[in-house]
Structures are given as C-alpha cells and as structure tokens.
Amino acid sequence: MAPNPRASAALTTMKSLGIGKEKVKPVLKRLLKLYDKNWELIEEDGYRALVDAIFEEEEEEDNAVKKKRKSSTDDEDDEEEAHPHELERKKMRYRNPDCLVGSPSTQPKMEGREGIKDKGKQPISPNDGIYSRDNGIKSRSSGIVLRERQYETRSCLVASRDASFGDEAPLNEPPIAMMPPDSSLMVESSHGNPSGGGYNTNRSLVLYNAGSTNGVVSSENDIYHELDGPVDGHRPRMPQPGAIDGIRNSDVLNGASDNTRGHMRCFNDGDDITKGEETKKISWVNEVDEHRPPFFHYIPQSVIFKGACVDFTLSGIEEENCCSDCSGDCLPSLPCACASTNGGEFVYTVRGLVKEGFLQKCIANNRDPQKRHNYFCKECPLGRKDDEVIKSCKGHQRRRFIKECWSKCGCSKSCGNRLVQRGITCNLQVYMTSEGKDWGLRTLDELPKGAFVCEYVGEILTIKEWNKRKIQADNHSKHTHGMLLDSEWAALPVKDDEALCLDATFYGNIARFINHRCYDANLIEIPIEVESAKRHFYRVALFTTRKVTALEELTWDYGIDFDASDQNVRPFKCLCGSKFCRQTKRQRVRAR
Numbered sequence: 001m002a003p004n005p006r007a008s009a010a011l012t013t014m015k016s017l018g019i020g021k022e023k024v025k026p027v028l029k030r031l032l033k034l035y036d037k038n039w040e041l042i043e044e045d046g047y048r049a050l051v052d053a054i055f056e057e058e059e060e061e062d063n064a065v066k067k068k069r070k071s072s073t074d075d076e077d078d079e080e081e082a083h084p085h086e087l088e089r090k091k092m093r094y095r096n097p098d099c100l101v102g103s104p105s106t107q108p109k110m111e112g113r114e115g116i117k118d119k120g121k122q123p124i125s126p127n128d129g130i131y132s133r134d135n136g137i138k139s140r141s142s143g144i145v146l147r148e149r150q151y152e153t154r155s156c157l158v159a160s161r162d163a164s165f166g167d168e169a170p171l172n173e174p175p176i177a178m179m180p181p182d183s184s185l186m187v188e189s190s191h192g193n194p195s196g197g198g199y200n201t202n203r204s205l206v207l208y209n210a211g212s213t214n215g216v217v218s219s220e221n222d223i224y225h226e227l228d229g230p231v232d233g234h235r236p237r238m239p240q241p242g243a244i245d246g247i248r249n250s251d252v253l254n255g256a257s258d259n260t261r262g263h264m265r266c267f268n269d270g271d272d273i274t275k276g277e278e279t280k281k282i283s284w285v286n287e288v289d290e291h292r293p294p295f296f297h298y299i300p301q302s303v304i305f306k307g308a309c310v311d312f313t314l315s316g317i318e319e320e321n322c323c324s325d326c327s328g329d330c331l332p333s334l335p336c337a338c339a340s341t342n343g344g345e346f347v348y349t350v351r352g353l354v355k356e357g358f359l360q361k362c363i364a365n366n367r368d369p370q371k372r373h374n375y376f377c378k379e380c381p382l383g384r385k386d387d388e389v390i391k392s393c394k395g396h397q398r399r400r401f402i403k404e405c406w407s408k409c410g411c412s413k414s415c416g417n418r419l420v421q422r423g424i425t426c427n428l429q430v431y432m433t434s435e436g437k438d439w440g441l442r443t444l445d446e447l448p449k450g451a452f453v454c455e456y457v458g459e460i461l462t463i464k465e466w467n468k469r470k471i472q473a474d475n476h477s478k479h480t481h482g483m484l485l486d487s488e489w490a491a492l493p494v495k496d497d498e499a500l501c502l503d504a505t506f507y508g509n510i511a512r513f514i515n516h517r518c519y520d521a522n523l524i525e526i527p528i529e530v531e532s533a534k535r536h537f538y539r540v541a542l543f544t545t546r547k548v549t550a551l552e553e554l555t556w557d558y559g560i561d562f563d564a565s566d567q568n569v570r571p572f573k574c575l576c577g578s579k580f581c582r583q584t585k586r587q588r589v590r591a592r
C-alpha cells in the first residue's frame with residue numbers, strides 16, 4: 001500500500017526536528033484515533049499537537065524511569081527507610097529553614113560576623129507603580145499616579161545589613177540581593193567568571209541618588225559612573241561563607257580553614273531573596289558548591305532608566321479600551337471592553353490560567369522559526385549606530401498580547417483579568433543548577449499548564465544604553481539578563497528613546513534567574529498590556545507551557561540563534577539538555 005502522504009509529511013517534519021519515526025509513529029496513531037482521523041488538527045500550527053504529544057509521552061516515560069530508579073534505591077538504602085519519601089524530605093528542607101541538610105557542624109561557619117556593626121542602611125527598593133529613573137530627561141509619564149519616593153543617598157560599607165533583617169536575623173546569613181561589594185572578598189567563581197571587581201570599598205557606594213520628576217521617582221544615575229573605583233559596570237558575587245572578617249575565600253578554598261570544600265556547600269533556605277517585596281517569600285539553596293546568589297537589587301516592578309521613553313497616561317487609555325462600567329470580577333460575566341483587545345474574550349480562565357487555545361497559539365508562534373522573524377522594520381533600532389542605520393532588520397516576532405484590566409476600569413484588584421499585576425503566587429526557589437548553568441529557578445509545587453509564574457522585571461533601557469552596558473559588561477560578568485521589548489517596531493518609525501529593553505542585571509526580580517531551554521521550555525513569555533495600550537513598552541509575563549512537576553527547573557526559550565554573532569544575549573555554551581537544543585544540533589550538522 002502506498003504510504004499516506006500526510007503521514008510521510010508528518011514524519012519528515014518530525015525528522016527535521018530530530019525526532020525519529022519510531023517515536024512518532026505510535027503517537028501519531030494514537031492522535032489519529034483520538035482526533036477521529038482529523039489530520040488538520042494534527043497538522044495545525046506546524047504539527048504542534050503531535051510535538052506536544054511526543055513531549056508528553058517522553059516526560060511520562062522519564063518520570064516512570066525515575067520512579068523505578070527511585071524505588072530501587074529506596075529499597076537498597078536501609079537508612080533512607082527512616083525518612084519519608086525523598087521528595088517530601090527535600091520539600092521539607094526547602095521550606096523549613098531549620099531543617100537543613102547535614103549536621104550543624106558541617107555547615108559553613110561565618111566567623112567573626114558578630115563583631116561587625118551595621119555601617120549604614122540599605123536602599124529601599126521601590127514596591128509600587130512603575131518608577132522612572134530618568135533624572136528629568138525624557139520620561140513623559142505625566143498623568144499616571146505613581147507613589148513618589150525620595151531616595152536618600154546612602155553609604156553601604158562592607159558587611160552592612162538590611163535593616164529589615166533586624167537583630168533576630170541569623171548572623172550567618174547575610175541578606176540576599178543587598179550585600180554590598182567588597183573587593184577583598186572576591187574570588188574566582190568556580191564557574192569561571194571572575195568575581196573580583198576592583199571596587200574601592202573604603203569609599204562609600206552611592207545607591208539611589210535621585211530625586212523625582214513629574215511625580216515619578218527617578219532612581220539611580222548611571223550605575224557605572226556612581227561607583228567609586230573602576231567604572232566597569234561589574235557586580236560582584238555575594239561574599240562567601242567563611243569569608244567575612246578578614247578570612248579570604250581563597251584561603252578557605254585552599255584549605256586554610258577547617259572547612260573542606262565539600263563542607264562549604266550552602267544550604268540556606270531561610271532567606272527571602274525578594275526581601276519582602278513579593279507577597280510570597282522566595283528562598284534559595286545551593287547543594288552544589290559554596291556560592292551564594294549574586295548581588296542585585298530586588299524590585300517587584302520595572303523601573304525606568306534615564307532616557308527611556310515610557311509614555312503612558314490615564315488619558316492615553318481611551319474609554320473604549322477600559323471597562324469603567326464593570327464592578328467586582330469581570331471574568332464570570334460577558335467579556336468586557338478590556339477583552340476586546342484579546343479578540344473579544346478573556347484570555348484567562350476563572351481558575352486563573354491562560355486558556356488552552358491562546359496558549360497554544362503563543363507556543364506555536366515561538367516554536368516556528370519563521371514566525372520568530374515575521375515582520376521587518378524599515379529602520380531597525382537594533383541596526384542603528386550613532387543615528388545612522390548600518391544594519392538591516394533581521395526581523396521580529398509578531399506577538400499576541402494579553403490586555404488586563406487596570407485602574408481606569410470599574411472592577412476590583414481581585415478581578416480575574418488582573419492576574420499578572422497581582423504578582424507572584426506560586427512557591428518558587430532559586431537554586432544552584434548541577435549542569436553548570438549557575439543559578440536557576442524552580443517551582444516547589446506542581447504547576448498546571450497555563451499558570452502565571454512571574455513577570456520579567458528590570459530596568460527599562462534604551463537600546464543605546466543596553467549596547468553601552470553590553471560593552472562594559474562583556475569583560476566582566478558572565479551572564480546577561482536582558483530582554484528586548486521589540487513589539488511593533490515595524491508599525492511606526494521607532495525613535496531611539498522608544499526602542500527599549502529590560503535589563504535585570506542590577507535591578508530585577510526573580511525572573512533574572514530563569515535559564516534558557518531550546519524549543520521545549522516549560523515557560524513562555526507573553527507581553528501584557530496594563531497601564532498602556534501602546535505597544536512600544538510592554539510588560540512581559542512568564543506562563544507554564546505544560547504541567548510542571550514540583551522541583552522541576554523553570555526555563556524559557558530566549559529565542560537565541562546560536563549562529564548569529566550579534567545577539568542580544570551574549571553567546572554561551574548551551575547546557576539546556578533539550579534533545580532539540582539548537583546549538584547541539586548545529587554542532588552535529590557541522591560535524592557531518
């Protein structure tokens with residue numbers, strides 16, 4: 001019998017993705033049965049249903065193997081029998097600060113910390129509204145009501161502590177994201193990035209030296225230029241356990257301390273990495289080496305860096321773009337005006353998940369390489385240098401937006417169409433990955449498909465500023481934390497101050513820890529319209545693409561083309577582990 005051309009086409013497409021026919025055939029058969037031989041459903045969106053079904057099957061197989069392996073090791077290990085299930089034990093450890101792995105004697109000792117007095121307070125992080133750090137330059141954020149906050153110029157010296165940690169804070173746990181740098185404590189990271197920054201720590205580090213403009217708070221001036229010491233833009237890692245008070249990490253690592261390297265591992269799940277900025281605490285844990293999370297300022301909402309034009313006003317939101325007649329929760333009723341931007345229906349379900357159809361369309365768009373570059377600017381801001389266009393546009397993705405209700409609407413903050421703006425609600429944890437990607441983010445609980453995880457928060461920068469920072473950072477820091485806000489650039493000529501991106505290197509939220517995974521990542525980024533109907537600036541939220549199990553790493557596809565030299569993200573050796581890894585695939589092709 002001649003092969004069915006549709007089946008052959010499906011097998012060929014899957015082969016191009018690196019999936020062999022022995023994997024595809026049984027799944028295809030099952031889907032055909034399930035869909036009553038409706039090929040269109042299988043072929044839709046570049047065989048999305050088929051790819052998803054293959055992934056799901058593989059996951060189930062993986063889980064079954066893990067379970068089997070687990071139960072056999074459990075059987076072998078008599079001692080383990082005294083404990084509940086390993087996963088539960090792990091969960092307990094992650095949640096309960098007192099329940100640390102290893103006896104207290106094996107925990108790293110923080111010597112001499114008691115003797116150090118607080119030498120200054122930490123800057124307060126913004127916690128409401130979108131903040132501008134424009135110093136009166138280009139922000140046109142006039143009509144929006146934002147909380148005004150005057151930051152003081154503060155001095156932060158070595159070993160100062162966040163006042164919020166108070167006296168009850170364990171002395172061996174420096175506050176995360178707030179520890180000021182100390183060049184004497186810097187070591188070469190085990191992951192190869194030089195951590196020494198050459199800061200002059202005898203001089204004060206000026207943070208948040210800003211006033212406010214137009215009712216909008218400006219935060220720090222250019223961070224590179226305010227630091228005493230070399231203007232290098234580099235941020236150090238957190239000081240290491242045992243390195244406080246004159247003991248250098250290098251001494252510790254060279255065995256000058258009693259602690260062996262193995263004993264130096266950090267198990268610290270008591271600290272809240274968000275410093276209370278989120279309603280959920282987010283702990284961190286390092287079971288791999290002795291490093292603590294890097295220094296950065298935790299902010300729950302993006303701040304505007306000088307020169308970036310984020311133009312939103314209450315008057316800019318037209319009556320037809322908001323639902324002033326609504327009250328309470330919009331979701332259970334007929335779609336309101338805010339839903340019209342979403343094609344006349346709400347994107348969220350009453351359970352607070354992104355609807356399947358919308359999510360699948362976003363996933364399909366992201367997975368299809370052609371759709372990733374499906375519109376082109378006449379004068380691409382990425383190709384501009386010194387006001388001259390020197391490179392042509394490589395294309396941008398046309399994205400689907402979610403429009404949420406907002407202050408001009410009649411509904412309440414608990415309205416089901418205000419999911420992202422209510423912030424993080426799931427239990428997350430920052431952890432040191434074992435594959436060499438450095439820190440990553442994971443969920444502590446199972447998450448259903450379409451669940452909101454977090455927003456990508458950072459400084460809103462112009463592309464010009466981003467390019468400047470990239471050059472400065474290239475020599476020093478290992479990771480990049482930028483996200484391009486390239487929505488609708490082709491629709492209008494975009495001026496330099498309107499071509500924006502988010503940089504979470506110095507100011508950011510938990511999303512800055514999310515690693516990349518090629519193609520089959522469990523998160524997807526979706527732009528959210530809240531305060532503005534204009535799409536030059538948008539907020540980006542991350543949602544699950546499938547059910548995610550407890551303790552699974554959360555990843556999203558940065559959309560990197562590993563072959564291109566001028567990426568927004570500095571190239572890295574991809575360790576995503578996906579069988580669809582674009583870098584590994586390229587290497588395989590090249591090797592042939």
Ligand SMILES: C[S@@+](CC[C@H](N)C(=O)[O-])C[C@H]1O[C@@H](n2cnc3c(N)ncnc32)[C@H](O)[C@@H]1O
Pocket residue numbers: 436437438439440478479480481482511512513514515516517569570572573574575576577
């Ligand atoms: C947004 S940060 C993610 C958090 C980062 N791992 C950390 O420790 O801060 C992005 C950087 O993490 C690293 N990274 C992310 N995904 C990776 C992957 N799949 N393989 C290797 N490194 C990765 C790269 O250095 C990248 O520039």
